[in-house]
Amino acid sequence: MARDARGGRSTGHRPRVQAAALILAGAFLLIGVLGFIPGITTDYGELRFAGHHSEARLLGLFQVSILHNAVHLLFGLVGLVLARSVGGARLFLAGGGAVYLALWLYGLGIEAIDEEAGANILPINAADNWLHLALGFGMLALGLLLSNRAGTGGRLDTPIDRP
Template sequence: MTATPVQTAATIVGVVFLAVGVLGFIPGITSDFDTMEFAGHESEAMLLGIFQVSILHNIVHLLFGLAGLALARSAAGARNYLIWGGAIYALLWLYGLVVDEQSDANFVPLNNADDWLHFVLAAGMILLGLLLSRTPRPGKAA
């Protein structure tokens, strides 16, 4: 069976999330690795020296990647993964904008770079899910 474009996109997004999750646990790729906390804004570990991460943050990336690979097995699952996953990232973006970075509410943790990456992920995933799962109208060429 040939994968649809939306399935291919969900697979790629899932693989990227898995890679990011793994990279977050590699010293050198993650700077200040020795300061990594399980959760909370106290973690000073920075993936690629830019994105604040914690053990929980990396686990979330790994789980998001596994979900993408599992749901990419069907076109409907891939579409749902991209759209609803994008919606989750939109909420995470909004959360990151309103929560004080030094507050205990910043449990993931998130910094400004994370916030804007979450916005790009939200927009990209939702657009991929909507655009790649469109079906041509009857009588129209594909």
């Protein structure tokens, strides 16, 4: 039988923070793939590599580009790798939440300044902004609140406790 980090037997179930990270990583992979499928992505002929000129929309709502889809795929792969440990899962969720909040601010800034500006390398519309806000707070909350006994929320250890 497998042993956990403290030398005890593993119960065979995955901590909730790891499960949440795996689910979200899988969702990002799925979204990245769906962004390349005509029909699911409307105006597929208008899909561009990068920039705000890409008029393709995932599910007819979220503006996407090849770069945008590739970032979703990469983010999902990173999430799968990090979800292998509790600390990595927390990092993916909390760090990813912070990244999505930064993207939300970026989207607001682009809208406020000029959508035609050279800084607008990602096609972001109002639907994307709302999604980034929800993902940011949701992932941050999951990363900080789940599995309080592991990672930074657990007991202090001594070097002898470490594997």
